Amino acid sequence: MSIFSLDEEICKLTVNGSCAVLDDEEEFEQDFSSGLWHKNLLSAEPKAEVPKQYLKASPSSSPINLTRRRRSSLYDKMSVNTPPNTRRFALSAQEQKDGTGSNNSSYCSPGVLQKHGMRSLEDFKPIRVLGCGAYGKVLLVKDSHTHRLYAMKQLKKAEILILEDKNSDTEETKDDALEKRLERTFAERIILSQLEHPNIVKLFYSFHDHHKLYLVLQFIPGGELFYHLKEQGTLDEDTVTFYAAEISCALKFLHERGIVYRDLKPENCLLDERGHLVLTDFGLSKKSAADTDVSDCNGKNGEVFNAHSGEPVNKLYSIIGTPEYCAPEILEGKPYTQNCDWYSLGCLVFDMLIGKPPYTGVNHKVILGKILKDKTPKIPSYLSEGMKDYLGALLKKDVTKRWDVDKFWNSDGPRLKKKKAGQAKTTSYQTHFVFRKINWVKLETGELQKSSVGPILPIITNWELAENFDTEFTEMRLDSHADDGRIDILPATTRFEHKDVFKGFSYVASSSYLDRHFL
Ligand SMILES: Nc1ncnc2c1ncn2[C@@H]1O[C@H](COP(=O)(O)OP(=O)(O)OP(=O)(O)O)[C@@H](O)[C@H]1O
Numbered sequence: 001m002s003i004f005s006l007d008e009e010i011c012k013l014t015v016n017g018s019c020a021v022l023d024d025e026e027e028f029e030q031d032f033s034s035g036l037w038h039k040n041l042l043s044a045e046p047k048a049e050v051p052k053q054y055l056k057a058s059p060s061s062s063p064i065n066l067t068r069r070r071r072s073s074l075y076d077k078m079s080v081n082t083p084p085n086t087r088r089f090a091l092s093a094q095e096q097k098d099g100t101g102s103n104n105s106s107y108c109s110p111g112v113l114q115k116h117g118m119r120s121l122e123d124f125k126p127i128r129v130l131g132c133g134a135y136g137k138v139l140l141v142k143d144s145h146t147h148r149l150y151a152m153k154q155l156k157k158a159e160i161l162i163l164e165d166k167n168s169d170t171e172e173t174k175d176d177a178l179e180k181r182l183e184r185t186f187a188e189r190i191i192l193s194q195l196e197h198p199n200i201v202k203l204f205y206s207f208h209d210h211h212k213l214y215l216v217l218q219f220i221p222g223g224e225l226f227y228h229l230k231e232q233g234t235l236d237e238d239t240v241t242f243y244a245a246e247i248s249c250a251l252k253f254l255h256e257r258g259i260v261y262r263d264l265k266p267e268n269c270l271l272d273e274r275g276h277l278v279l280t281d282f283g284l285s286k287k288s289a290a291d292t293d294v295s296d297c298n299g300k301n302g303e304v305f306n307a308h309s310g311e312p313v314n315k316l317y318s319i320i321g322t323p324e325y326c327a328p329e330i331l332e333g334k335p336y337t338q339n340c341d342w343y344s345l346g347c348l349v350f351d352m353l354i355g356k357p358p359y360t361g362v363n364h365k366v367i368l369g370k371i372l373k374d375k376t377p378k379i380p381s382y383l384s385e386g387m388k389d390y391l392g393a394l395l396k397k398d399v400t401k402r403w404d405v406d407k408f409w410n411s412d413g414p415r416l417k418k419k420k421a422g423q424a425k426t427t428s429y430q431t432h433f434v435f436r437k438i439n440w441v442k443l444e445t446g447e448l449q450k451s452s453v454g455p456i457l458p459i460i461t462n463w464e465l466a467e468n469f470d471t472e473f474t475e476m477r478l479d480s481h482a483d484d485g486r487i488d489i490l491p492a493t494t495r496f497e498h499k500d501v502f503k504g505f506s507y508v509a510s511s512s513y514l515d516r517h518f519l
Pocket residue numbers: 001002003073130131132133134135136138151153201217218219220221224267268270280281282283
């Protein structure tokens with residue numbers, strides 16, 4: 001979830017105070033739905049014009065060494081402000097039920113949690129660090145009852161609640177920023193608890209205590225695609241196409257459910273034990289489609305408008321993402337749709353083949369400048385004609401000229417007598433020449449992921465060693481769940497001070513969901 005970073009620089013303030021603690025059986029949600037998608041999530045974001053001054057580079061931006069692959073999340077945070085006229089969201093009744101808006105201060109005690117098959121921190125033995133993000137760490141942990149291994153993502157409440165220390169910001173803007181961070185924190189938990197797909201990480205439990213939120217996820221032992229790219233430099237076209245197909249299946253699945261992923265990058269693509277790609281980190285994902293409100297009504301061109309506000313609800317406006325992989329329309333502050341994910345896939349495919357994303361630079365300002373001003377990226381001539389065609393269709397800066405993959409997923413558009421130059425591709429995505437070796441039926445049913453191995457088979461001698469993760473993380477000292485010395489006390493000065501804004505975060509997956517994974 002590092003990419004709150006593009007909306008807000010997280011100021012490391014010294015803070016004090018803490019939240020109240022109550023036992024509350026009402027607090028958590030238990031999933032009896034076997035992972036089926038059935039709920040409304042978040043409302044669409046309001047329209048906001050973003051003047052260029054909001055796209056400014058952090059003064060402390062440090063040069064990026066282009067010869068060595070670096071984590072995008074380690075780049076200086078980009079100071080792209082939330083537009084000032086961003087309206088506050090009204091949480092729907094469903095969201096309040098899901099836990100995104102609550103006034104009661106509480107989290108569940110271990111006793112209450114256990115009664116419902118839930119887990120608390122005491123149930124997990126930390127084994128090693130797998131990764132670090134903007135709001136905390138991801139640890140490999142072992143369930144003391146079942147001895148199952150999980151990846152536990154820990155998010156510090158203080159890091160989420162903390163206010164930005166910008167004199168120029170109005171209270172309103174600060175509150176909006178805080179509310180957005182909260183909304184995104186819940187989005188990851190809500191979205192993941194409602195999905196089941198072989199190429200998307202599974203969420204089994206979530207809970208919280210005084211200081212942190214915990215997401216207990218499926219442990220994906222093959223490491224980040226980032227790690228394998230660092231080892232290998234670039235990948236061949238067949239390998240890249242395989243990963244592109246798996247990512248495409250996951251994105252299509254999300255888009256069909258009205259979710260925009262918004263954070264596609266090599267760090268968020270993990271390989272499972274069979275070498276299949278699994279998307280993780282849904283901290284920036286957002287429900288965008290209009291299927292959430294019965295009062296929505298259709299306008300011209302298929303655009304959907306909210307009956308109350310009159311605003312289009314299938315468009316998003318927040319400026320977020322990792323700049324190198326971020327679609328131009330997002331960076332320009334224009335309204336955007338799920339199509340932005342296909343542009344990011346183009347950047348990722350480009351990166352896997354060439355060794356770097358299409359636009360790089362010494363700091364975010366330079367990268368942004370290139371993405372916004374430069375022409376379509378130069379695709380190297382040594383790539384196959386098919387790959388050049390595929391990349392060219394995804395990397396179109398103008399969204400109206402970009403391949404609408406969701407629309408042309410498995411069918412061609414009407415045949416045009418004369419194709420105008422630069423026109424968007426209207427042929428079927430799945431039958432593109434680059435995917436000639438992909439068995440889409442097996443991939444879409446999940447059979448391929450179960451029955452065969454991917455092009456890179458991670459070496460795993462012992463799952464507990466996390467051998468495919470960077471030693472930068474796995475060698476970090478780990479005595480206990482004790483903290484790493486960063487801010488972990490809740491700020492006393494937020495307007496959320498007396499509310500437990502995290503109520504409803506706790507969750508347990510259905511036993512059938514757990515069994516399906518661990519059998
Ligand atoms: N389910 C998982 N299995 C194995 N490793 C994981 C898992 N989830 C996350 N990780 C590791 O932890 C890292 C950070 O996780 P994640 O991106 O979800 O955290 P984040 O706080 O959102 O990070 P960032 O701020 O960089 O986006 C990942 O890049 C990956 O290396």
